[in-house]
Amino acid sequence: MKILAVLVVGTMLGILATRLTLLHQPPGTITNGPWSTSLTNGSAQSDPYRRAMVAIHGLFALNRSEAIYYSANADSDGRPLDGDCRYAISGRDPDARWWSITAYRDDYLIPNPAHRYSVSKTAIARDASGGFTVQVGGDAGGDNWIPVGPGRFSLSLRLYNPGPSVLSDPAHADLPALKKVSCS
Template structure:
């Protein structure tokens, strides 16, 4: 007598539970559909606008830091190098190339939740437009490694995955309608461990 209603209740509970878990997973893994991808770098220029899709709005609602409007700037994130391999602390990377037009920019090391990472006090975990040395042709070259490097260097913890955050302030890239020739610096793995 109670067998059929019990089985229906169990089936509905499982269906709702699995549906909620899948929905939460899909929402938490995406920052939106309007991604601007340049090499290994990815940004979401519409995330802070009224044109944002539901995933971007959810990402914005959960964000803990200060979010930039489209007129203020744009943050590009890189979780992988240009070959598609994850950025890990035991390897040395070279970030090089031309920086998109911006009034000011920062390059920093963060974790997956975009919280700043520091290796040891006193070591550089972030660089900005005024603290770097540019190459003769106006391009930028930064070494990202746990070991000190000559020139521009970002220090990372020796193990674990991290991401690079390239923040462009007051840039036409944020409101670009595809009229600009956009490019970001490349991220190339130079070696891992003592190799």
């Protein structure tokens, strides 16, 4: 009976320690404003924590010459993303052949009546200078809008075939800003 109790307690402590580790930035995480990434996604150099995070979150990671995945759980001021607020993602095209920004809740696309889940380089409206602003949350509507509904959410910025400036220095790549506009 003691052996069973020790096994159960040991297993529970192991699961708890793993979950706590995965809730925080794993080793090797690079931040760039509100965006973070790991250059070991999809590589043999990935440590056990990164592999566990990829397995839990269902990310099918390509190697970094094919794609770099940035994620944001907070805005540019460090506040958690909240679906009761409206955000503006603004900037110019990141140095990549193609990119997209997608909203998720608990690792899943967020159901919404507009069936809008992301924006991308080829389907975004631009201003006269070639820049863009994407509204996240609220009831903005239009081509540059991602509805999220109430509750916490995250954003994923995927850069496919990233250019030399991103590959050489992903912590200083020119990525879009993510600012809170208002809250209801």
